[in-house]
Amino acid sequence: MFSNYLTIAWRQIVKNKLYAGINVLGLVVGLLVFVFGVLLVNYERGHDQQWSNAERIYAAGTLFGPSAGVGFSQSSGIYSAFAPFIDAEIDGVEQIARTVGGEFLISHSDDHFYEFIRFADPSLLQIFDFTYLAGDARALEDPSGVLITREIAEKFFGSIDVLGEVLTLDHDVSVHVAAVIENLPADVHFVSMIVGAQTFGIVAPLQALNAARDYDLAGNFNNLSSSDLTYMLVAPGKEQAWLQQSLDGVFERHYPAEQRDFIAGLKVRPLGETNTLLWDSTGLPVLDTIRLLAFLVLIVAIVNYTNLATAQSLGRAREIGLRKTMGASRGQLVTQFLVESVVIAAIAMLIAIALLEVAIPIYNGITGRALEMNYALTMPWLVLATGAVGVVAGAYPALLITRATPIDALRDGGKRGAHGARFRSAMLVLQFSISIFMLAMVMVTYFQNKKIEQASDIYPRSEIITMKRLGVESIQLRMATLRNELLNIPGVEAVTYSSMVPYLQSNSSFDVTPQAGDESQSFLLKQLIVDEHFLSTYDTPLLAGRGLSREIASDSIREGVLAANVVINELAVARLGYPSAEAALNQVFYDITKQRDSRAYTIVGVFPDQNFQGFHNEIKATALLMLPQGEVSSGPDAYSFGSIRVTAGTGMADTLAQVERVWDSLIEDYPLQSEFLDETFGQTFVFYSAMTFVLGVFAFVALSLSLVGLFGLAAFMASSRTREIGIRKVMGANTGQIVRLLVWQFSRPVIWALLFSLPLAYFAANTYLSFFADRIDASAGIVAFSGLLGVFVSWSIVAMHAIKVASANPIQALRYE
Amino acid sequence: MLKLQNLSKFYRTDEVETVALDQVNVDIAAGEFVAIMGPSGCGKSTLLNIIGMLDSPSAGHYLFKDEDVSDYNESQLAEIRKRNIGFIFQSFNLIDELSVAENIELALLYHDIPAGERRDRVAQVMNSVGIAHRAKHKPGQLSGGQQQRVAVARAIVGNQSLILADEPTGNLDSAHGQEVMEMLQGLNDDGATIVMVTHSPSHADYARRTINLFDGQVVTESLRAVV
Ligand SMILES: Nc1ncnc2c1ncn2[C@@H]1O[C@H](COP(=O)(O)OP(=O)(O)OP(=O)(O)O)[C@@H](O)[C@H]1O
Numbered sequence A: 001m002f003s004n005y006l007t008i009a010w011r012q013i014v015k016n017k018l019y020a021g022i023n024v025l026g027l028v029v030g031l032l033v034f035v036f037g038v039l040l041v042n043y044e045r046g047h048d049q050q051w052s053n054a055e056r057i058y059a060a061g062t063l064f065g066p067s068a069g070v071g072f073s074q075s076s077g078i079y080s081a082f083a084p085f086i087d088a089e090i091d092g093v094e095q096i097a098r099t100v101g102g103e104f105l106i107s108h109s110d111d112h113f114y115e116f117i118r119f120a121d122p123s124l125l126q127i128f129d130f131t132y133l134a135g136d137a138r139a140l141e142d143p144s145g146v147l148i149t150r151e152i153a154e155k156f157f158g159s160i161d162v163l164g165e166v167l168t169l170d171h172d173v174s175v176h177v178a179a180v181i182e183n184l185p186a187d188v189h190f191v192s193m194i195v196g197a198q199t200f201g202i203v204a205p206l207q208a209l210n211a212a213r214d215y216d217l218a219g220n221f222n223n224l225s226s227s228d229l230t231y232m233l234v235a236p237g238k239e240q241a242w243l244q245q246s247l248d249g250v251f252e253r254h255y256p257a258e259q260r261d262f263i264a265g266l267k268v269r270p271l272g273e274t275n276t277l278l279w280d281s282t283g284l285p286v287l288d289t290i291r292l293l294a295f296l297v298l299i300v301a302i303v304n305y306t307n308l309a310t311a312q313s314l315g316r317a318r319e320i321g322l323r324k325t326m327g328a329s330r331g332q333l334v335t336q337f338l339v340e341s342v343v344i345a346a347i348a349m350l351i352a353i354a355l356l357e358v359a360i361p362i363y364n365g366i367t368g369r370a371l372e373m374n375y376a377l378t379m380p381w382l383v384l385a386t387g388a389v390g391v392v393a394g395a396y397p398a399l400l401i402t403r404a405t406p407i408d409a410l411r412d413g414g415k416r417g418a419h420g421a422r423f424r425s426a427m428l429v430l431q432f433s434i435s436i437f438m439l440a441m442v443m444v445t446y447f448q449n450k451k452i453e454q455a456s457d458i459y460p461r462s463e464i465i466t467m468k469r470l471g472v473e474s475i476q477l478r479m480a481t482l483r484n485e486l487l488n489i490p491g492v493e494a495v496t497y498s499s500m501v502p503y504l505q506s507n508s509s510f511d512v513t514p515q516a517g518d519e520s521q522s523f524l525l526k527q528l529i530v531d532e533h534f535l536s537t538y539d540t541p542l543l544a545g546r547g548l549s550r551e552i553a554s555d556s557i558r559e560g561v562l563a564a565n566v567v568i569n570e571l572a573v574a575r576l577g578y579p580s581a582e583a584a585l586n587q588v589f590y591d592i593t594k595q596r597d598s599r600a601y602t603i604v605g606v607f608p609d610q611n612f613q614g615f616h617n618e619i620k621a622t623a624l625l626m627l628p629q630g631e632v633s634s635g636p637d638a639y640s641f642g643s644i645r646v647t648a649g650t651g652m653a654d655t656l657a658q659v660e661r662v663w664d665s666l667i668e669d670y671p672l673q674s675e676f677l678d679e680t681f682g683q684t685f686v687f688y689s690a691m692t693f694v695l696g697v698f699a700f701v702a703l704s705l706s707l708v709g710l711f712g713l714a715a716f717m718a719s720s721r722t723r724e725i726g727i728r729k730v731m732g733a734n735t736g737q738i739v740r741l742l743v744w745q746f747s748r749p750v751i752w753a754l755l756f757s758l759p760l761a762y763f764a765a766n767t768y769l770s771f772f773a774d775r776i777d778a779s780a781g782i783v784a785f786s787g788l789l790g791v792f793v794s795w796s797i798v799a800m801h802a803i804k805v806a807s808a809n810p811i812q813a814l815r816y817e
Numbered sequence B: 001m002l003k004l005q006n007l008s009k010f011y012r013t014d015e016v017e018t019v020a021l022d023q024v025n026v027d028i029a030a031g032e033f034v035a036i037m038g039p040s041g042c043g044k045s046t047l048l049n050i051i052g053m054l055d056s057p058s059a060g061h062y063l064f065k066d067e068d069v070s071d072y073n074e075s076q077l078a079e080i081r082k083r084n085i086g087f088i089f090q091s092f093n094l095i096d097e098l099s100v101a102e103n104i105e106l107a108l109l110y111h112d113i114p115a116g117e118r119r120d121r122v123a124q125v126m127n128s129v130g131i132a133h134r135a136k137h138k139p140g141q142l143s144g145g146q147q148q149r150v151a152v153a154r155a156i157v158g159n160q161s162l163i164l165a166d167e168p169t170g171n172l173d174s175a176h177g178q179e180v181m182e183m184l185q186g187l188n189d190d191g192a193t194i195v196m197v198t199h200s201p202s203h204a205d206y207a208r209r210t211i212n213l214f215d216g217q218v219v220t221e222s223l224r225a226v227v
């Protein structure tokens, strides 16, 4: 009996190749997107399972207070001062390890490479069980011992038998190899987290960082970095809730009360969530959205199938009637239909899997991920999904068509279009609601991206080469010479040094107040260390006053002098309470930050508000400060970046080559680390454009599926109305009138879809846009436009077919009835 | 009214060429009632379709009201058809989803006639064919004879001067057949030209002239003496 079902199913498929093709194609796309989406999300969420303590490891993060204004709701790191308290006060935390990342020039004899080093408490090796090729988990207990991976060992030494070999950090601090471990797989957060280094090659003890950069071993409440995680290993049996409570206690007891509007608390996360921290901390549910979109696409595909199958099955009413007359029970007929749709779903799933096997390596190649289809694990799931899709998609047509009594079925053969028309319309509404919704979201994100891109044009980003990591003594001492030499290169217009360049994330700010001693009016002022060429190099005009100058001694911040001149932006003027830029000139405000000199700053110039960090960030109240010439600076507030402005039209690559030559002739011990400012921008912008791209792919797939379904349905409906069309034509209807008739039939569901999807899309668009400080304001217009676009495209599809049908000779339509 | 000169129609399917009409010459004057008879497959429907401009001849000329329409394209033909010709089919060809009144109205729908006038004319013609009490019914709820009356009503509601009927009584019993024939007779008396295909000699007797087709050729034409 069952093989009989299969045979009939197969015959049906072969007989209706076009419909079967559309059906299979639709399901293939739906299943492909769905399985891939689920795989991708599970992969991102399923990191770090290889550690034997995985279940007991947690990371501590920070919740920003409402007034922090940093663009994120939380940070994945905590202040370094918390760790000693946690270690001392919470018994159930067996181990705690801070990590601090930093890039250093690593040298071994004549080889110099910039490498990312994780400095950590020695207990890190107790928490994570690495695979040791040499040495063991005590490696970091020696203050000058480092742990390196096989890759680093081979890169520097050409072998892994390198215990005791010496590496030098920034030509300054020497460390020796105390352990070599196997390279980490791609699915641990150390190498895959989007924030942070994405490499794991060298781990050194925090003492080494203390030696190299005066790292504060006791910890402090000053520097918070999202890529520096603190890990805890809790005792067996201890739960996340317990740990959260314990950390809340530590926060209450030790965090300075006056900073609490900036930081609201600590947040415990299981290790497994660490990899997706960035996604979560942006406040945008990116991964859940991907999963939801994938699911919606699958729904569209199923609806597509159901709709076409329903329409088509009505043409089999006579067959069903005959079978019933011959004694088939309804159950048997339903089974027959379901077998058919499950067979189609199975074919689709096989093709989808074959395509996945092609797509996954490509995706892995692009993203550095290691996704794979683990058939042993996913097989039951895949089979289940196939069955579910087949049954869900086939159930409605099966029930509908087998409901009629045999005689009705036999008699109704001629007017097959009428049955289930309302259901089909409802399904069309569902499909188009989803498609138009996605289309609207793509357009909104696209235009928002355009806005980001345009806003970034305030800086001449295509004409600037940046130099990074200048904050080491041997470079600082040659800064003036370097600048002079660079200016000699043809096409180089200007060179400036600063603590930051546009589009990079930085939170260097200090607490200021307009009234000396009055902390109630204090607010955070972002600080940017610049030199006297910064404003002109970055085309930033002055609204009032003057820029900072070398001629005037008090324009620089000098050790021991408790007054200095600054240039601030309009927002800072407003925060300080002055009505205009002019009014702010020569006014004074005060630094009240702990651990900083309480300086008085005099405003000598005002520049317009510009979004220095770009992207979704708010423009912040900002002050430009200058350091004395010739002073060696290091750390976050040093002249660690240089910007070279190149005349428009000069070859950037050629200029860079010359910059490199100049650099190499002057600075022998550090290689040049340079980047076009355009690239710096692109590295972050890719996050936004990828989002639009992903959405775009989903929307395209959903809309294409809907249109294919619409086309199939239109073709079917038109064919079931052939006779009617013929009669109307004999009665004198012209082609245009027939086309209008057919198009209208499909316009109603599409218009209903608009009613559902547009308000939803508008709401979703605004939720998305609220993430951006500087957002497009035409979201209603864009949403409406995408609705119109959806209607227009579906009209064209139906009209195309309708014109063909309507211009056929009427007698053909009537002859064979 | 219409003149067919050496008119032929070929169908070519898979290298087999069927000659459906072979050098047909026919003249039909305004106000005539003509029956077309002949064995199955001899080309009656083909001839009627060409006269009705639902199909075009392969060779020869077709003069409609002295206008040679043989080379007209689909939309030109549709324009003439719309103004002059009404159809009655053997299989009625009513639209299942529309009511009786709406089916009849269809013949006026595409003629730029105001809705009010359309309603009046439909009501009038429904009365004259005796189907008014069924105005709101769907074709599926009517008997065959009633359905054919609707089809006749639809053919005449536009006051077309030429009515073409392809076996209008083929699906009806003799009583209902009679009824339809009398209706056609009445129309003819009112001045309409009628061309009807039929297999029934008794129904052919309503016509003043009978054209016999065999294998696509006109074999005999017989005139009935006016009683
Ligand atoms: N579309 C077509 N393609 C090929 N051959 C056709 C086509 N239409 C009609 N024919 C052929 O042309 C010939 C005449 O057909 P037609 O329909 O005019 O016959 P008829 O006289 O109306 O027959 P009946 O009395 O059975 O209705 C037949 O041999 C038929 O097979």
Ligand SMILES: [Mg+2]
Binding pocket: B044, B045, B046
């Ligand atoms: Mg015929």
